[in-house]
Amino acid sequence: MSSIDHKYSECVSIPTPRPKRATVHDVAVEAGVSRGTVSRYVNGERYVSAAARESIEAAIVKVGYVPNTAARNLVMQRSQAVGFIVHEPHALFVEDPNIGEILLGANTALSEADHQMVVLIVDSERDTDRVARYLSGGFVDGVIIVSARANDPISRVVERLAVPAAYVGHPPGASTASFVIIDNSGAARAITERLIGTGRQRIGMIAAALDRDSGADRLAGFTAALGDRFDERLVEAVPLYSYSAGRDGMQALLERAPDIDGVFAASDAVAAGALEALRAAGRRVPDDVGVVGFDDSAWAKRTLPALSTVRQPAAGLGRQAALLVLDQIRGVSAPNEMLLDSAIVWRDSA
Amino acid sequence: MSSIDHKYSECVSIPTPRPKRATVHDVAVEAGVSRGTVSRYVNGERYVSAAARESIEAAIVKVGYVPNTAARNLVMQRSQAVGFIVHEPHALFVEDPNIGEILLGANTALSEADHQMVVLIVDSERDTDRVARYLSGGFVDGVIIVSARANDPISRVVERLAVPAAYVGHPPGASTASFVIIDNSGAARAITERLIGTGRQRIGMIAAALDRDSGADRLAGFTAALGDRFDERLVEAVPLYSYSAGRDGMQALLERAPDIDGVFAASDAVAAGALEALRAAGRRVPDDVGVVGFDDSAWAKRTLPALSTVRQPAAGLGRQAALLVLDQIRGVSAPNEMLLDSAIVWRDSA
DNA sequence: CGAGAGTCTGTGAACGTACACAGAATGCCA
DNA sequence: TGGCATTCTGTGTACGTTCACAGACTCTCG
Structure with missing residues (x-):
């Protein structure tokens, strides 16, 4: 990193001569009415005569009035x-x-x-x-x-x-x-059942972020879908919904259960990482191993092959x-x- | 979209009884000093005695004082x-x-x-x-x-x-x-020269966002690197640094110049889209066509093959x-x- | 002891707005 | 004409802070 050019103005000591802004008072004077009337007009309240309205509108454009948020927030007791x-x-x-x-x-x-x-x-x-x-x-x-x-x-x-x-x-x-x-558990269950329906025998899951409800619920849905066939050695828990976590998780699953033929990844990014690990291990997707994700994010359409996944209205x-x-x-x-x-x-x- | 449950409290008419916050005045009373002294303490100014400091500190924690931003902004004429x-x-x-x-x-x-x-x-x-x-x-x-x-x-x-x-x-x-x-032009020139160095003969560019300086500069760098060998039919301009624009741009280039064997994509996302188009057209990367991107974003490491690109300190x-x-x-x-x-x-x- | 410098403190005035209130003007009806 | 509702307007106060100023108190030194 290097700086090409440092231009300092001569009057560096003067902080900022910022042209001072027009206030509701300036508008009132210009329009020949009172602060209260201007305030009522600005806030769209009733009881502003047509004459007043016109002169206020003209005055506002003339002095270039914009309400001061800090002042408004102060008196309204909120920050917007x-x-x-x-x-x-x-x-x-x-x-x-x-x-x-x-x-x-x-x-x-x-x-x-x-x-x-x-x-x-x-x-x-x-x-x-x-x-x-x-x-x-x-x-x-x-x-x-x-x-x-x-x-x-x-x-x-x-x-x-x-x-x-x-x-x-x-x-x-x-x-x-x-x-x-969204119904994380129900959706996870549904996509797992769909994966089962493709005839996979050894289905595992890369569960992520189990300290969040979304992560825990997706695992619960997966477990529910498998029922008796659930095998906890086929579940690998990773900390985050990230690509690298997915890659590591898939590697672990492949070592522990080389006969795995289906994987539910807790998110699309995780699934994308899993695809890399599977590719590295020489497994073809979906021929050898079926993979499904979750989110339907930008990842899903751009992995190779494109991911089957759960669409989430983010x-x-x-x-x-x-x-x-x-x-x-x-x-x-x-x-x-x-x-x-x-x-x-x-x-x-x- | 559906709502599962709507719980309305009984006292829906009462907007919010928000417990009113302690002010600098409350602290002053509690500590037995004046507003000014509290203000000086809070802003870390000089001239606050040790005794005052102690009692103010105690008072602040007791009444739970936090400065009001709106008021401060109002008088300081800034919003932070x-x-x-x-x-x-x-x-x-x-x-x-x-x-x-x-x-x-x-x-x-x-x-x-x-x-x-x-x-x-x-x-x-x-x-x-x-x-x-x-x-x-x-x-x-x-x-x-x-x-x-x-x-x-x-x-x-x-x-x-x-x-x-x-x-x-x-x-x-x-x-x-x-x-x-960053030096978009210089970097684009450098990576294009590097691409030339791999022996490619027909090098094109998917130029993006030419209405922005980054887009225009990257094209300028590309042009400069090619010199006499520059062929404007090998440049396809797309509106945005996006995946889909990259895919479309690559398709257009392939139609116009089927003998293309090198592509500089204006960003990694564009390059990723280009890879999809090349794959669809049955071209191997990098064997048939060499592709380079720009940004070194998350895309670069996760395309297949991984992208050669320019690292930008985003x-x-x-x-x-x-x-x-x-x-x-x-x-x-x-x-x-x-x-x-x-x-x-x-x-x-x- | 008195002057002056240095330290500390409290008070009053802003900042620009919203809101409550008092009052003026108008119209209507008895 | 008086009374009353309705519409409109201006003024004063509050919001919570910072800052300038005036004043009090402590030292130090001649």
Whole structure:
């Protein structure tokens, strides 16, 4: 890293002469009315005469008035911001298209409601403290929490502060917060049964993120589908929904059970990693081993062969979580639960 | 989508009885000092006696005081927030790990400086207006702009408002804003020369996003490397750095020039799409056709074969852009330019 | 002892908005 | 004409903080 050029202006000591913004007072003077009337007009309230309305409109464009958010927030006792808390390592945030989709869905819904979204990524211990402090600071009116873990310190802080919250996935512990989910267990069961239906005899699973409800539920669905035929030696647990974890998990399964002929990977990224390991081991997919994933993320269509998987409405999850938080902020409803549909997408990998 | 359960509390009319927060005044009373002294302590200023300090510390934990940001922002005339503007379609935001990395790098640097990052994604015309309004509203003290286009309305708004800004990539037009770049042209030239060195005779390029400086510069580097051997029929321009654009671009090249034996794809995602098209056409990589990409993103290691590409310090770009904005906000320096290093990573695709 | 420097403290005024309240103007009806 | 509802308007206060200022107190040194 190198700097090509450093240009310093001569008047470096002057911080910023920022042209001072017009206030509601300036508009009032310009329009020949009072602050109150301008305020009423701006907030679309009743009781503003046609004459006043016209002169205010003209005055606003003349002085270039834009309401000051800080002042408004101060008196309204709110910030018009919602935190988006992702409890994952930085690397996974980049790698998992799912999180990006959820983020986008939430961002869209919040924007439409004139709220800003503040992204908070919790990776290290240090982040936990920082985010907890941040939440206590009243920077946000509510939070959306993605991939909370069991015994999550952030969730405890959220609960203690009683800030409106919505989880994507089940909230940890006995929380009564809002959440939006898909039926992970049911979907996992369904795709496993479908995999069984292709005639596989030795079906294993690369289970990931068992400390989150999604990971645990997918394993539960897998177990339920196999019933008596379940063999715990065919389950390999990996920590994260990541490509490298999938590769390592598949390698472990191949060593422990060389006769394995079907694999349910807990996510598409995991499945993609598994495909690499299978390729390295000289196994053909789907001829020798059938592989199914979960998410229907960008990975699914771009692996070779393309993945059979469970379609998850990631953007919808984000959107609904945002709406649930907004409802609580407006006080129009108590915490709610919501279930979105998922579906099996059958491609070439099984 | 279906709702499983709607629980409404009985007292739905009461908006939120939010326990009112302690103020600096409460702390002052509890500690037996004045507001001013508490303020000085909180802001780490001089002239606070040891006795006062102790009683204030005790009072703060007792009443559970956290400073009110809105009030502070109001009097300080700033928001402690920086906008992160991405000028891309939603789909690409999810697909391109590069943007995620830049976002993460910026977010980390901003967090360390106690600034929050507000993500603003500009996709449609409607978004442009919304974001422009947002910027005028004083919600942010500065902005980081990623993938600005020529004649970008957002950039014009930023310039007009004179809000501190830093671009990732060259700013459009004659802007004098800060920016942080890599040498796209030089890197493109270097990897093309390397590709030539493998003995390829008919080398083409899938050029993407020519309305952005990165896209145009990569094409320029490619052209320069080929010199006399440049054949414009071997260049296919596609609109976006996306997988599907890469696939379509490669198909077009194959139709126009079936004897093509080398391809420089403008990004890894584009290269991954090109690999699919080549596979579909029955060409082997790298045996029949050599392919190189750009970015060294998650795509590069996971295509088959793994991509030879240019490593770009994406997180570093975000981080430096954040630092450049922070410098301007603090008024410690005028707009700056910064060049980060890139390097060629040679793998199996060429 | 008095002057001056250095340390510490409290008070009053902003910052820009929303909201409650009082009051003015108008229209209507008895 | 008086009374009353309705519409509209202006003023004062509050939100929680920072900052400038004035003043009190402690030292030190001539």
